[in-house]
Amino acid sequence: MLRSMYSGVSGMRGFQTKLDVIGNNIANVNTVGFKSGRVMFKDIMSQTVSGVTPPVDAETGGANAKQIGLGVSIGSIDTLHTGGSAMTTNNPLDLRVDGDGFFLVKLSGDQEVPFLTRAGDFHLDAARQLVTSDGLLVCDAGGEPITIEEEVTAFSIAQNGMIIQKMNTGETGEGQQIGLAKVTNPEGLEKIGGNLYRITLNANAEGALEPTVANSAEFGTGAIISGQLEMSNVDLTGEFTEMIVAQRGFQANSRIITTSDEVLQEVVNLKR
Structure with missing residues (x-):
């Protein structure tokens, strides 16, 4: 044929x-x-x-394959x-990473290695936990789920991911800090659906994943912008x-x- x-x-x-x-x-x-x-x-x-034949002295020329x-x-x-364009929503729980970091989310508090996502459309559930639209738990800089205390009447999120809380007593304090992760090779991440990525051996060395803070010059994770979402690229x-x-x-x-x-x-x- x-x-x-x-x-x-x-x-x-x-x-x-x-x-x-x-x-x-x-x-x-x-x-x-x-x-x-x-x-x-x-x-x-x-x-x-x-195949190729080489030239022989000055008598015979070479031939290509x-x-x-x-x-x-x-x-x-x-x-x-690459980064997607920013969409302003003015919803304080809509977060955008202005850099290379990824949000960390878990199915449960017992999950050892979090999933990664760039979709920051988060919500508060009935237990006052910060969750995704699918109910996954958003993690702090230590890899633990984020919970807003009951005596908090209002809160805002700073560019470094710190949750600034206003108590019912009128005092202002700091809560947990939303964590980000930096990946050496983002193209090595595995897509698992639902805007989620799973860490792999070719994304980070030995498949390790260390949660860190946002807006860090040392880690280069990028700032967290509240009231905005990152659109598709x-x-x-x-x-x-x-x-x-x-x-x-x-x-x-x-x-x-x-x-x-x-x-x-x-x-x-x-x-x-």
Whole structure:
């Protein structure tokens, strides 16, 4: 069979994957804290028809190798952790990280390693715990769930994550401090849905995760901005342009298969 037919099939498979990623990006264009993905291609090992021959003194010149490519494969599917635009909500429990840090959230207080998220749309539940919209517990700088004391009548959140509390006595004091985490390689995080990421061995050394404070020059976690949310970093103009490129690439590879089929048909028709 013709090699070109299988090359065309590999190209169509690759562009199908690219369209899947583009479709997911566009679907999440309004998802708070969403980070877009992209597909990178790489060529498959080429078939060598003849190898390289070196030059021999000044008598015979060298010859280059003759190689035929065998198609394309997926090189990587990257998550682009560039910052999304800020959306002002004026809700004091809506938080945005102005930097590279991630919020830490847990399913329960017994969970050892928290999940990470950039979506800061938080709420207070009936137990006065700071939670996500799915009920996950938001953690402080020590990795413990955050709870607002009952005698607190009002509170605000500073840029370093410190909860400034006003008591029913009229006094003002500090509560827990919202924690952030800095990841060495954010692209190494595993997406688990619900705007959550799981730490992996390629995100931090040995898969370790150390909660720290916000607005820290030492750790570079970034400041916490209250009353704002980070929107998706999906660029619709770029996504639709990439969609056109993927569509035309898919069509071109389908033409390769059609042409290869016509050539095979001519070969079959040689014997009549």
